[in-house]
Amino acid sequence: MxxxxxxxxxxxxxNGVAMPRLGLGVYEMRVGAETLGAVRGAFEAGYRHVDxxxxxxxxxxxxxxxxxxxxARSEIFVTTKLWNSDHGYDATRRAFAASVERLGLETVDLYxxxxxxxxxxxxxxxxxxxxxxxxxxxxxxxxxYTTRHLEELLAACRVAPMVNQVEFSPFLYQRDLLAYCRERxxxxxxxSPLTKGERLGDAxxxxxxxxxxxxxxxxxxxxxxxxxxxxxxxxxxxxxxxQNARVFDFALDEKDMAALDALHEDLHTSWDPTDAP
Numbered sequence: 533m534x535x536x537x538x539x540x541x542x543x544x545x546x547n548g549v550a551m552p553r554l555g556l557g558v559y560e561m562r563v564g565a566e567t568l569g570a571v572r573g574a575f576e577a578g579y580r581h582v583d584x585x586x587x588x589x590x591x592x593x594x595x596x597x598x599x600x601x602x603x604a605r606s607e608i609f610v611t612t613k614l615w616n617s618d619h620g621y622d623a624t625r626r627a628f629a630a631s632v633e634r635l636g637l638e639t640v641d642l643y644x645x646x647x648x649x650x651x652x653x654x655x656x657x658x659x660x661x662x663x664x665x666x667x668x669x670x671x672x673x674x675x676x677y678t679t680r681h682l683e684e685l686l687a688a689c690r691v692a693p694m695v696n697q698v699e700f701s702p703f704l705y706q707r708d709l710l711a712y713c714r715e716r717x718x719x720x721x722x723x724s725p726l727t728k729g730e731r732l733g734d735a736x737x738x739x740x741x742x743x744x745x746x747x748x749x750x751x752x753x754x755x756x757x758x759x760x761x762x763x764x765x766x767x768x769x770x771x772x773x774x775q776n777a778r779v780f781d782f783a784l785d786e787k788d789m790a791a792l793d794a795l796h797e798d799l800h801t802s803w804d805p806t807d808a809p
Contacts, residue, residue, distance in 0.1 A: 723802070750776070753765055
C-alpha cells in the first residue's frame with residue numbers, strides 16, 4: 533500500500549503551486565545557531581520546505597539559511613504565519629511586511645493565519661487576499677481552523693484558503709476535517725505529527741515500527757504521508773532530521789494503517805481550537 537513517494541514529492545495547490553510533502557518545522561527552536569544548524573541540516577538531507585512563524589522568533593535564521601544554502605530560491609518552499617496580535621487589515625499587511633524583512637526574502641511561498649481570532653479574522657483574510665493578489669505570497673491559508681471556521685471563511689472569501697495547517701497524527705486523526713478539506717481543494721498540513729514525543733512509546737506503534745525495521749517517529753510520518761497530508765516534523769537534532777526524512781523506502785500496508793487509525797484518542801499536544809469562537 534502507499535503512493536510512490538520520494539523526498540521530492542509535492543502536492544499541487546489549487547493555484548498550481550507545488551508544495552513539498554515533507555518539511556521541517558522550527559517551532560520552539562532557539563534563535564541563532566540551533567535554528568540555523570537545523571535548517572542547514574535539513575537542506576543537506578534533501579528537505580526543500582521550512583515552516584516558521586512570527587511567534588517562533590526565528591524567521592531571520594530561516595531566511596539566512598535559505599540564502600546561504602546555494603539552492604535556487606525557486607526550489608525552496610518557505611511558510612510563515614501571522615500572529616494573533618497582528619489581526620486586522622492594516623495590521624496584517626504591516627506584519628507580513630515585517631516577516632518578509634526578517635526573512636530577507638522577496639516573497640514567501642505560503643502565508644498563514646496562525647489562529648482564528650474571533651471578530652478580526654475576516655478583515656485579516658481580506659489582507660491575505662490582497663497580499664496574494666499582489667504576488668507577495670505565492671499561496672495563502674490558515675492554521676488551527678476547524679470545519680466551522682472554514683465554513684465561515686469560504687462563505688465570504690474571494691480567494692479560498694489553499695492550506696489548513698492543524699495538529700494531526702494517529703492519536704488525533706481528524707478524518708472529518710481531512711475529508712472536508714479534500715472535497716474543497718484545501719491541502720491539510722500536519723504539525724506535531726510526532727505528538728511532541730508523548731506517544732512514541734505506544735505499543736501498537738512500536739509493533740508496526742519493529743515490523744518495518746524503522747523508528748516509531750518514521751512510522752508516524754509515513755502514516756501521515758499515506759493519509760495524503762503534508763507533514764512538518766520538528767527536530768533540531770541533525771540525526772533526527774535525517775532519520776525523519778528516511779520514510780520513502782518502506783510503506784505501511786492496509787493492516788498497519790488500520791491499526792494506526794484506531795489509535796485516535798483526540799490527543800491535542802498543542803492548542804485545541806475546537807471551542808474557539
